[in-house]
Amino acid sequence: MKRTHFIISAAAALIATTGFAPKRYAVTHSDAEWRRILGPDRFAILRENGTEPANSSPLIGEHRQGTYSCYGCNQALFSSRVKYDSGDGWPSFWTVLPHAVDYQSDHELIGEVRTEVHCSRCGGHLGHRFDDGPRPTGWRYCIDGLSLRFVPGHAA
Numbered sequence: 164m165k166r167t168h169f170i171i172s173a174a175a176a177l178i179a180t181t182g183f184a185p186k187r188y189a190v191t192h193s194d195a196e197w198r199r200i201l202g203p204d205r206f207a208i209l210r211e212n213g214t215e216p217a218n219s220s221p222l223i224g225e226h227r228q229g230t231y232s233c234y235g236c237n238q239a240l241f242s243s244r245v246k247y248d249s250g251d252g253w254p255s256f257w258t259v260l261p262h263a264v265d266y267q268s269d270h271e272l273i274g275e276v277r278t279e280v281h282c283s284r285c286g287g288h289l290g291h292r293f294d295d296g297p298r299p300t301g302w303r304y305c306i307d308g309l310s311l312r313f314v315p316g317h318a319a
């Protein structure tokens with residue numbers, strides 16, 4: 164492979180894997196519309212990458228069967244079957260429904276790179292994924308309860 168071709172394909176791969184290029188989401192709204200739909204607290208988390216206070220979400224203690232969907236666009240994200248009590252202060256899951264989320268690197272904390280989790284349908288920021296979760300995946304999806312809507316009943 165010629166060097167220029169390699170550089171171009173390397174750049175394309177970087178864009179594909181890091182989300183450098185802005186993605187076109189299936190659900191989009193203006194900031195004003197999102198504010199109206201979500202209200203200020205959910206807007207801060209889903210649209211401004213905020214984090215709710217630890218131990219503030221009623222969903223931490225939610226143990227019924229059901230499905231956790233994106234508050235912004237209703238896409239199903241997590242099954243109650245993969246929810247667990249991590250003790251970290253946020254609703255926690257050890258995996259996610261197929262194709263439900265995208266990942267981005269978060270450099271907000273100096274010296275630490277965290278993996279941000281975003282809804283793949285509207286781009287809403289949901290929380291972070293860490294690698295200290297339980298078997299079989301070893302993942303801990305640390306998710307802001309305000310970004311979720313719990314639908315009791317069928318566990319996706």
Ligand SMILES: [Zn+2]
Pocket residue numbers: 233234235236237238282283284285286287
């Ligand atoms: Zn969404």
